[in-house]
Amino acid sequence: MTAPTTQTAPAVSSKVLRVPAADPATAAGHFHRRFTFEADVSDVHADIESGAGGFVLVDSRSAEAWEQGHIPGALHLPTDEIADRAAALVAPGSVVVTYCWGPGCNGATRAAYEFAAAGYQVKEMLGGFEYWAREGFPVEDTAGTRQSAPDPLTAPIRAGATCGC
Template sequence: MSAVLSTPPVAAGAAAAHFAARLAVEADVSDVHADLHAGVPGLLVVDSRSTESWQQGRIPGALHLPTREIAGRAGDLVPLTAVVVTYCWGPGCNGATRAALEFARLGYRVKEMIGGFEYWVREGFPVATDDGEEAGVPDPLTAPAGALACGC
Protein backbone atom coordinates (compact mmCIF):
# COMPACT_ATOMS: atom_id res chain seq x y z
CA MET A 1 0.00 0.00 0.00
CA SER A 2 1.30 3.46 -0.91
CA ALA A 3 1.60 5.99 1.89
CA VAL A 4 1.38 8.80 -0.65
CA LEU A 5 -1.63 7.40 -2.45
CA SER A 6 -3.54 6.19 0.63
CA THR A 7 -5.46 9.45 0.20
CA PRO A 8 -6.07 9.84 -3.54
CA PRO A 9 -4.99 13.11 -5.15
CA VAL A 10 -7.68 15.56 -6.19
CA ALA A 11 -8.45 16.33 -9.81
CA ALA A 12 -6.01 18.65 -11.58
CA GLY A 13 -8.45 21.57 -11.56
CA ALA A 14 -8.97 21.33 -7.81
CA ALA A 15 -5.22 21.11 -7.27
CA ALA A 16 -4.63 24.16 -9.48
CA ALA A 17 -7.24 26.15 -7.53
CA HIS A 18 -5.68 25.11 -4.21
CA PHE A 19 -2.12 26.07 -5.19
CA ALA A 20 -3.22 29.34 -6.82
CA ALA A 21 -5.07 30.26 -3.61
CA ARG A 22 -1.95 29.58 -1.53
CA LEU A 23 0.21 31.74 -3.79
CA ALA A 24 -2.36 34.53 -3.52
CA VAL A 25 -1.78 34.76 0.25
CA GLU A 26 1.85 33.65 0.63
CA ALA A 27 5.25 34.89 -0.53
CA ASP A 28 8.63 33.36 0.14
CA VAL A 29 11.61 35.25 1.53
CA SER A 30 13.49 35.21 -1.76
CA ASP A 31 10.61 36.87 -3.61
CA VAL A 32 10.13 39.44 -0.83
CA HIS A 33 13.85 40.24 -0.92
CA ALA A 34 13.80 40.58 -4.73
CA ASP A 35 10.83 42.96 -4.62
CA LEU A 36 12.33 45.07 -1.83
CA HIS A 37 15.66 45.21 -3.69
CA ALA A 38 13.84 46.25 -6.89
CA GLY A 39 11.86 48.91 -5.01
CA VAL A 40 8.47 47.57 -6.04
CA PRO A 41 6.03 50.36 -5.16
CA GLY A 42 3.18 49.80 -2.73
CA LEU A 43 4.75 46.85 -0.92
CA LEU A 44 5.04 47.18 2.86
CA VAL A 45 6.74 44.53 4.97
CA VAL A 46 5.47 44.34 8.56
CA ASP A 47 7.35 42.69 11.42
CA SER A 48 4.70 41.47 13.86
CA ARG A 49 7.12 40.34 16.60
CA SER A 50 7.78 41.83 20.03
CA THR A 51 9.99 44.85 20.63
CA GLU A 52 12.72 42.58 22.03
CA SER A 53 12.63 40.48 18.87
CA TRP A 54 12.67 43.57 16.63
CA GLN A 55 15.73 44.91 18.45
CA GLN A 56 17.53 41.58 17.98
CA GLY A 57 17.30 42.00 14.20
CA ARG A 58 14.80 42.71 11.44
CA ILE A 59 14.33 43.04 7.71
CA PRO A 60 15.69 46.41 6.57
CA GLY A 61 12.84 48.79 5.79
CA ALA A 62 10.22 46.75 7.63
CA LEU A 63 7.60 48.43 9.79
CA HIS A 64 7.42 47.19 13.37
CA LEU A 65 3.79 46.59 14.30
CA PRO A 66 3.22 43.79 16.81
CA THR A 67 0.12 41.72 16.11
CA ARG A 68 -1.72 42.89 19.23
CA GLU A 69 -1.36 46.53 18.03
CA ILE A 70 -2.46 46.10 14.39
CA ALA A 71 -6.18 46.75 14.92
CA GLY A 72 -5.53 49.98 16.81
CA ARG A 73 -2.57 51.41 14.86
CA ALA A 74 -2.62 50.12 11.27
CA GLY A 75 -4.98 52.81 10.03
CA ASP A 76 -2.51 55.53 11.09
CA LEU A 77 0.61 53.77 9.79
CA VAL A 78 -0.34 51.69 6.76
CA PRO A 79 -2.11 53.05 3.67
CA LEU A 80 -5.05 50.91 2.55
CA THR A 81 -3.50 50.93 -0.92
CA ALA A 82 -0.43 49.02 0.30
CA VAL A 83 0.10 45.32 -0.20
CA VAL A 84 1.15 44.20 3.27
CA VAL A 85 3.59 41.32 3.76
CA THR A 86 3.67 40.05 7.33
CA TYR A 87 6.45 38.09 9.00
CA CYS A 88 7.26 36.68 12.40
CA TRP A 89 10.00 34.32 13.60
CA GLY A 90 9.68 31.33 11.29
CA PRO A 91 7.82 28.22 10.22
CA GLY A 92 7.30 27.09 13.81
CA CYS A 93 5.45 30.31 14.65
CA ASN A 94 2.02 31.36 13.41
CA GLY A 95 2.41 35.00 14.42
CA ALA A 96 2.64 36.15 10.79
CA THR A 97 -0.56 34.26 10.04
CA ARG A 98 -2.34 36.01 12.91
CA ALA A 99 -0.97 39.37 11.78
CA ALA A 100 -2.08 38.75 8.19
CA LEU A 101 -5.56 37.87 9.45
CA GLU A 102 -5.73 41.14 11.40
CA PHE A 103 -4.75 43.14 8.31
CA ALA A 104 -7.25 41.24 6.14
CA ARG A 105 -10.03 41.95 8.65
CA LEU A 106 -9.18 45.65 8.34
CA GLY A 107 -9.56 45.51 4.56
CA TYR A 108 -5.91 45.30 3.51
CA ARG A 109 -4.52 43.16 0.71
CA VAL A 110 -2.04 40.98 2.54
CA LYS A 111 0.41 38.10 2.13
CA GLU A 112 2.28 36.09 4.71
CA MET A 113 6.02 35.69 4.21
CA ILE A 114 6.53 31.96 4.63
CA GLY A 115 9.73 30.98 6.40
CA GLY A 116 9.69 34.19 8.42
CA PHE A 117 12.72 35.95 9.80
CA GLU A 118 14.48 32.60 10.30
CA TYR A 119 14.60 31.87 6.59
CA TRP A 120 15.42 35.48 5.75
CA VAL A 121 18.55 35.09 7.89
CA ARG A 122 19.28 31.56 6.64
CA GLU A 123 19.25 32.78 3.04
CA GLY A 124 21.90 35.36 3.93
CA PHE A 125 19.77 38.46 3.33
CA PRO A 126 20.61 41.71 5.17
CA VAL A 127 19.52 42.10 8.77
CA ALA A 128 19.07 45.51 10.37
CA THR A 129 19.65 46.42 13.99
CA ASP A 130 19.98 49.76 15.73
CA ASP A 131 23.73 49.48 14.97
CA GLY A 132 23.30 49.16 11.19
CA GLU A 133 22.88 46.41 8.58
CA GLU A 134 24.76 43.18 8.12
CA ALA A 135 24.33 40.31 5.68
CA GLY A 136 25.06 36.76 6.70
CA VAL A 137 26.25 33.68 4.87
CA PRO A 138 23.54 31.66 3.11
CA ASP A 139 22.77 28.27 4.61
CA PRO A 140 23.36 25.71 1.81
CA LEU A 141 20.23 23.86 2.95
CA THR A 142 18.03 26.88 2.14
CA ALA A 143 19.86 28.77 -0.61
CA PRO A 144 22.26 27.78 -3.38
CA ALA A 145 25.88 28.66 -2.64
CA GLY A 146 27.11 31.47 -4.90
CA ALA A 147 23.77 32.08 -6.66
CA LEU A 148 21.43 35.05 -6.43
CA ALA A 149 18.26 32.94 -6.41
CA CYS A 150 17.23 29.31 -6.27
CA GLY A 151 15.59 29.47 -9.68
CA CYS A 152 12.37 27.85 -8.52
Protein backbone atom coordinates (compact mmCIF):
# COMPACT_ATOMS: atom_id res chain seq x y z
CA MET A 1 0.00 0.00 0.00
CA THR A 2 1.34 3.43 -0.93
CA ALA A 3 1.05 6.50 1.23
CA PRO A 4 -1.51 9.08 0.10
CA THR A 5 -0.01 12.08 -1.66
CA THR A 6 -0.71 15.60 -0.53
CA GLN A 7 -0.79 18.47 -2.89
CA THR A 8 0.61 21.83 -1.89
CA ALA A 9 -0.30 25.04 -3.55
CA PRO A 10 2.44 26.35 -5.79
CA ALA A 11 4.47 29.16 -4.28
CA VAL A 12 3.22 32.50 -5.49
CA SER A 13 5.86 35.04 -6.23
CA SER A 14 5.22 38.54 -4.90
CA LYS A 15 5.39 41.30 -7.47
CA VAL A 16 5.65 43.83 -4.63
CA LEU A 17 8.56 42.07 -2.96
CA ARG A 18 10.45 40.80 -6.01
CA VAL A 19 12.81 43.66 -5.17
CA PRO A 20 13.16 43.56 -1.39
CA ALA A 21 12.20 46.61 0.65
CA ALA A 22 15.08 48.78 1.79
CA ASP A 23 16.32 48.64 5.34
CA PRO A 24 14.62 51.24 7.58
CA ALA A 25 17.59 53.66 7.71
CA THR A 26 17.93 53.69 3.91
CA ALA A 27 14.16 54.13 3.52
CA ALA A 28 14.12 57.02 6.02
CA GLY A 29 16.90 58.76 4.09
CA HIS A 30 15.11 58.28 0.78
CA PHE A 31 11.78 59.61 2.01
CA HIS A 32 13.42 62.55 3.75
CA ARG A 33 15.19 63.45 0.49
CA ARG A 34 11.84 63.41 -1.31
CA PHE A 35 10.50 65.97 1.17
CA THR A 36 13.42 68.25 0.30
CA PHE A 37 12.30 68.25 -3.36
CA GLU A 38 8.50 68.08 -3.13
CA ALA A 39 5.50 69.70 -1.46
CA ASP A 40 1.88 68.73 -1.92
CA VAL A 41 -1.01 71.03 -2.79
CA SER A 42 -2.56 70.76 0.68
CA ASP A 43 0.64 71.94 2.36
CA VAL A 44 1.10 74.78 -0.15
CA HIS A 45 -2.52 75.83 0.40
CA ALA A 46 -2.17 75.63 4.20
CA ASP A 47 0.93 77.85 4.11
CA ILE A 48 -0.73 80.40 1.85
CA GLU A 49 -3.87 80.49 4.03
CA SER A 50 -1.92 80.78 7.28
CA GLY A 51 0.46 83.38 5.93
CA ALA A 52 3.43 81.13 6.72
CA GLY A 53 4.78 81.72 3.24
CA GLY A 54 8.53 81.67 2.90
CA PHE A 55 8.39 80.69 -0.77
CA VAL A 56 7.47 82.05 -4.18
CA LEU A 57 4.86 79.95 -5.96
CA VAL A 58 5.54 79.81 -9.71
CA ASP A 59 3.15 78.65 -12.43
CA SER A 60 5.36 77.45 -15.27
CA ARG A 61 2.60 76.94 -17.88
CA SER A 62 1.85 78.89 -21.05
CA ALA A 63 -0.06 82.18 -21.15
CA GLU A 64 -3.13 80.34 -22.47
CA ALA A 65 -3.04 77.86 -19.58
CA TRP A 66 -2.52 80.69 -17.06
CA GLU A 67 -5.57 82.54 -18.41
CA GLN A 68 -7.65 79.36 -18.20
CA GLY A 69 -6.97 79.27 -14.46
CA HIS A 70 -4.14 79.56 -11.95
CA ILE A 71 -3.51 79.67 -8.23
CA PRO A 72 -4.23 83.14 -6.80
CA GLY A 73 -1.00 84.88 -5.86
CA ALA A 74 1.19 82.65 -8.03
CA LEU A 75 3.83 84.21 -10.26
CA HIS A 76 3.45 83.35 -13.93
CA LEU A 77 6.81 82.43 -15.42
CA PRO A 78 6.77 79.87 -18.25
CA THR A 79 9.62 77.36 -18.11
CA ASP A 80 11.28 78.58 -21.29
CA GLU A 81 11.56 82.09 -19.80
CA ILE A 82 13.01 81.18 -16.40
CA ALA A 83 16.68 81.44 -17.37
CA ASP A 84 16.19 84.93 -18.81
CA ARG A 85 13.63 86.42 -16.40
CA ALA A 86 13.92 84.71 -13.00
CA ALA A 87 16.52 87.08 -11.57
CA ALA A 88 14.33 90.10 -12.35
CA LEU A 89 11.16 88.55 -10.89
CA VAL A 90 12.32 86.35 -7.99
CA ALA A 91 14.62 87.74 -5.31
CA PRO A 92 17.93 85.93 -4.87
CA GLY A 93 17.80 83.54 -1.95
CA SER A 94 14.07 82.88 -2.37
CA VAL A 95 12.75 79.35 -2.12
CA VAL A 96 10.65 78.61 -5.20
CA VAL A 97 7.79 76.12 -5.48
CA THR A 98 6.92 75.25 -9.08
CA TYR A 99 3.73 73.84 -10.53
CA CYS A 100 2.43 72.92 -13.94
CA TRP A 101 -0.73 71.05 -15.07
CA GLY A 102 -0.69 67.89 -12.99
CA PRO A 103 0.85 64.53 -12.24
CA GLY A 104 0.81 63.51 -15.91
CA CYS A 105 3.03 66.47 -16.80
CA ASN A 106 6.68 67.00 -15.93
CA GLY A 107 6.61 70.73 -16.63
CA ALA A 108 7.01 71.57 -12.93
CA THR A 109 10.06 69.31 -12.84
CA ARG A 110 11.59 71.10 -15.83
CA ALA A 111 10.82 74.46 -14.21
CA ALA A 112 12.32 73.31 -10.90
CA TYR A 113 15.45 72.28 -12.77
CA GLU A 114 15.71 75.71 -14.42
CA PHE A 115 15.38 77.47 -11.06
CA ALA A 116 17.94 75.17 -9.44
CA ALA A 117 20.33 75.76 -12.34
CA ALA A 118 19.84 79.50 -11.76
CA GLY A 119 20.89 79.10 -8.12
CA TYR A 120 17.52 78.95 -6.34
CA GLN A 121 16.38 76.48 -3.73
CA VAL A 122 13.31 74.85 -5.23
CA LYS A 123 10.54 72.34 -4.62
CA GLU A 124 7.99 70.90 -7.00
CA MET A 125 4.31 70.99 -6.02
CA LEU A 126 3.01 67.45 -6.46
CA GLY A 127 -0.31 67.18 -8.26
CA GLY A 128 0.07 70.56 -9.92
CA PHE A 129 -2.81 72.80 -10.89
CA GLU A 130 -5.06 69.78 -11.47
CA TYR A 131 -4.95 68.61 -7.87
CA TRP A 132 -5.13 72.17 -6.55
CA ALA A 133 -8.45 72.59 -8.37
CA ARG A 134 -9.64 69.04 -7.59
CA GLU A 135 -9.07 69.58 -3.86
CA GLY A 136 -11.44 72.55 -4.06
CA PHE A 137 -8.91 75.32 -3.53
CA PRO A 138 -9.44 78.77 -5.11
CA VAL A 139 -8.69 79.21 -8.80
CA GLU A 140 -8.31 82.56 -10.51
CA ASP A 141 -8.90 83.33 -14.19
CA THR A 142 -9.84 86.32 -16.33
CA ALA A 143 -13.37 86.26 -14.85
CA GLY A 144 -12.17 86.36 -11.23
CA THR A 145 -11.75 83.81 -8.47
CA ARG A 146 -13.85 80.66 -8.24
CA GLN A 147 -13.86 77.59 -6.05
CA SER A 148 -15.36 74.17 -6.74
CA ALA A 149 -16.37 71.44 -4.35
CA PRO A 150 -13.54 69.01 -3.59
CA ASP A 151 -13.34 65.83 -5.64
CA PRO A 152 -14.05 63.01 -3.14
CA LEU A 153 -11.25 60.98 -4.73
CA THR A 154 -8.66 63.60 -3.81
CA ALA A 155 -9.84 65.28 -0.61
CA PRO A 156 -12.42 65.01 2.17
CA ILE A 157 -15.69 66.63 1.09
CA ARG A 158 -16.98 67.58 4.56
CA ALA A 159 -16.34 71.26 5.34
CA GLY A 160 -13.29 71.74 7.55
CA ALA A 161 -12.18 68.11 7.23
CA THR A 162 -8.59 67.35 6.32
CA CYS A 163 -6.93 64.20 5.08
CA GLY A 164 -4.88 64.05 8.27
CA CYS A 165 -1.60 63.44 6.52
